[in-house]
Amino acid sequence: MRATIRPYQHGDLASILQLWEQTGSVPVGHDGLTLDQAVELMNANPPLTLVAEREGDTVGVAIGGVVGALGWIYRLTVAPDGDVAEVSRELISELELKLAEGGARKVATVMEQDSGSLAVLARYGYAAAGTMRYLERPLPAIGAAAPAALEELGAHMIGPGLWDELRGLDEAKQIIERRVILPLAEPNLAARHGVSPPRAIVLFGPPGTGKTTFAKGIASRLGWPFVEVEASEIAGEGPEREAKLLAESFTRARTDLASAVVFVDEVEDLASARTDERKVSPSVTNEFLKQIPRMREHPEHLLVCATNWVRRLDPAFLRPGRFDHVLPVGAPDAEARRAIWSRYVGEITDEPIDVDELAAESDLFTPADIEFAARKAAQRAFEREHFEGPTHRAAQEDFLHAISSTRPSLSTEILDSFSEDVARFARY
Numbered sequence: 482m483r484a485t486i487r488p489y490q491h492g493d494l495a496s497i498l499q500l501w502e503q504t505g506s507v508p509v510g511h512d513g514l515t516l517d518q519a520v521e522l523m524n525a526n527p528p529l530t531l532v533a534e535r536e537g538d539t540v541g542v543a544i545g546g547v548v549g550a551l552g553w554i555y556r557l558t559v560a561p562d563g564d565v566a567e568v569s570r571e572l573i574s575e576l577e578l579k580l581a582e583g584g585a586r587k588v589a590t591v592m593e594q595d596s597g598s599l600a601v602l603a604r605y606g607y608a609a610a611g612t613m614r615y616l617e618r619p620l621p622a623i624g625a626a627a628p629a630a631l632e633e634l635g636a637h638m639i640g641p642g643l644w645d646e647l648r649g650l651d652e653a654k655q656i657i658e659r660r661v662i663l664p665l666a667e668p669n670l671a672a673r674h675g676v677s678p679p680r681a682i683v684l685f686g687p688p689g690t691g692k693t694t695f696a697k698g699i700a701s702r703l704g705w706p707f708v709e710v711e712a713s714e715i716a717g718e719g720p721e722r723e724a725k726l727l728a729e730s731f732t733r734a735r736t737d738l739a740s741a742v743v744f745v746d747e748v749e750d751l752a753s754a755r756t757d758e759r760k761v762s763p764s765v766t767n768e769f770l771k772q773i774p775r776m777r778e779h780p781e782h783l784l785v786c787a788t789n790w791v792r793r794l795d796p797a798f799l800r801p802g803r804f805d806h807v808l809p810v811g812a813p814d815a816e817a818r819r820a821i822w823s824r825y826v827g828e829i830t831d832e833p834i835d836v837d838e839l840a841a842e843s844d845l846f847t848p849a850d851i852e853f854a855a856r857k858a859a860q861r862a863f864e865r866e867h868f869e870g871p872t873h874r875a876a877q878e879d880f881l882h883a884i885s886s887t888r889p890s891l892s893t894e895i896l897d898s899f900s901e902d903v904a905r906f907a908r909y
């Protein structure tokens with residue numbers, strides 16, 4: 482049966498990803514495009530991507546585009562197990578027609594020297610252009626990282642500033658910087674010293690201490706996309722289907738992106754020692770355990786799991802073969818609180834503020850509590866001006882009032898049990 486050629490639709494993405502996977506176009510194709518770049522081109526406006534379909538299967542895809550008089554074939558992929566020549570011919574001739582309709586008077590493409598697509602194209606009159614050289618230079622990820630494509634892949638970029646915005650917590654920050662970020666950012670130097678970059682880590686600590694922020698900070702620092710795999714998203718589908726959906730989430734995170742920080746929050750819901758403390762069925766937990774070694778095979782993917790309840794986790798879950806580091810993210814000390822307060826005070830007011838006093842008064846506050854109290858002080862000053870007429874911005878008294886009316890998340894019991902957890906579980 483002949484393949485039918487039709488325009489690409491969003492629903493084709495999954496089968497196209499499969500096709501690319503099957504033909505070795507992931508993470509980088511013979512055309513030099515990474516997956517997110519190819520997806521971005523596929524979603525370009527006006528759209529110029531054609532899909533070849535035979536008996537419901539996607540057997541080919543051609544991504545094209547027109548820039549003025551020049552038409553491009555950005556990517557041509559055909560399933561190896563069908564009639565490659567026939568499907569290629571149909572895709573190329575249909576695409577050429579579309580390019581010509583779009584105003585192109587010449588078609589160009591970029592291919593690796595000895596790729597199969599090059600041979601196919603040669604058969605249709607495409608020839609290397611004399612002494613011409615293809616040049617390229619990658620642009621930094623900021624802004625250029627195809628937000629629409631990433632979103633379609635369930636990922637997003639975190640601005641480069643987040644890591645530096647994380648104040649205080651210097652100890653946790655330094656450990657992560659040295660053990661996690663540097664070996665990933667400098668793989669060659671790490672290899673020279675026999676240091677293997679981490680593939681998976683666990684962050685643990687009381688709620689609001691900054692675990693999620695750290696995970697995003699790592700992505701920000703590395704310039705890698707951030708993808709969250711959420712157990713809650715797959716809940717309610719029945720154990721079999723949930724396990725399948727979980728596997729799909731991880732597979733996509735691994736294959737759709739050349740690099741990524743893959744984040745699993747509240748990992749105790751998936752991996753508590755006691756079944757009744759999990760939010761998922763045993764088959765989902767098993768699937769999750771199976772996915773960890775697969776994640777570990779990908780050096781440019783870092784799995785970050787976070788938990789508020791490290792002692793609930795199955796001790797076997799935390800073993801070194803699975804996770805390279807188990808890192809505590811604890812309560813901010815006075816120094817860290819001062820740094821966090823300074824950040825918010827600077828945003829909220831230009832009145833003179835005694836940050837040392839705020840830090841002293843906010844013992845047992847997490848960074849999240851400090852943020853909350855700081856917003857409260859700002860709100861108080863705002864309301865004062867609204868109801869009583871022009872006045873100064875938030876002052877010391879507003880901050881102290883906000884602190885005394887905010888219940889700290891931490892307690893000495895929580896801190897004691899965290900210290901025990903650090904002694905029992907931390908490993909870095």
Ligand SMILES: Nc1ncnc2c1ncn2[C@@H]1O[C@H](COP(=O)(O)OP(=O)(O)O)[C@@H](O)[C@H]1O
Pocket residue numbers: 646647648649650686687688689690691692693694695821824848849850852
């Ligand atoms: N070191 C820090 N400096 C400034 N703000 C922080 C810091 N750590 C956390 N925050 C803020 O506190 C809030 C809670 O942090 P989050 O990462 O969600 O905690 P967790 O995941 O541990 O519960 C966030 O709004 C974050 O912006």
Ligand SMILES: [Mg+2]
Pocket residue numbers: 689692693694746787
């Ligand atoms: Mg969190």
